[in-house]
Amino acid sequence: MIGLSIFIWIIIIVLWFFGIICTGAYADRLGRSIGAFVFLAFLCSPFFVAFILFMLGETDEHRKARIIEEEKWRRSCSTETSQNNEEQKENIVDILS
Incomplete structure (x- = not known):
């Protein structure tokens, strides 16, 4: 016990x-x-x-830093997406030609 x-x-x-x-x-x-x-x-x-x-x-300073970091990440993702879209458009044009 x-x-x-x-x-x-x-x-x-x-x-x-x-x-x-x-x-x-x-x-x-x-x-x-x-x-x-x-x-x-x-x-x-x-x-x-x-x-x-x-x-x-959250503290205000931490919230601002987190928002800035998330915005940088969002912009990098949208840049990668737009580059991929351009590559896909070029591939489609090459296939159709």
Whole structure:
């Protein structure tokens, strides 16, 4: 019986630290301070801190950087698509000629 309770506590501790790591990754993804939120998750509950992060959302600087990066990606995709369309048109003209 004691072995089972020790095993359960080990599982709880591992899940707690996994939650702390996930909270830190979520804070990083939102552009927030990783250390502060990991420390807060260690003291409180990782689920509570993740909810706080969800309510706070992204920082404005992080949001601007993400939008700029997505816009660059979108433009590169549209450039590749237009180049492929031009190549296909040339191939069709060659076939019809």
